[in-house]
Amino acid sequence: MGVTGIGGFFFRARDPEALLAWYAEHLGIGADPNPVWHTEAGPTVFAPFAEASDYFAADRRWMLNLRVDDLDALAASLRAAGIEVVTRPEWDMPGIGRFARIHDPEGNPIELWQPAAVARSAAS
Template sequence: MERVLGIGGYFMRAADPAALAAWYRDFLGLDADENGLWLQEAGPTVFAPFESGTEYFGSRAQQTMLNFRVRDLDAMLAQLRAKGADVAEETQDMAGVGRFGWVTDPEGNRIELWQSG
């Protein structure tokens, strides 16, 4: 059986695509080229369907949630707060998995940040 090799892209609608791309670059350091190509560091990826009534994604209108791996969650959250981003106050620790925090982009998409380990 043929298998997928990994996630090849993540696409989202935006009222202002250029401004949203700039936010991801300036706030999260996501350095994609003019075609959106981003060479990320190798590491684990979680693919997990959630119950349709989950509150985990924030808004019930949000059907998916992007999760980024980060090296230092506390430093990333502090950096985002210093830039004025909408950062959730709480973080979550999962034994054997790592720590999680959340930020919401200017278009209202809740993003999870994961420090593994």
């Protein structure tokens, strides 16, 4: 008995319909009419951060981390759509994976994570 995964991610938005449409168009999330998002099995990190952490903006209480299978292709697609994608070599961690950051139209931070196992198989 215990938790088997995240059952949902709920947050407030100024324009919920427009924000859901943005996530569906650019990240493929919530495109189902319910909106249900069917995820693939894989690691999910659950990590509270110290109040003074500078890992993400101090005016935000949360940051969504999305596991991706091809960070370079997704980043190119997002940039082509006019979405700023930030990468920094110091964010990438051997054995953990590669990272990029974006913000949704309401300024919510999103970290894109390509796990190391995926990065190794994509490089092969």
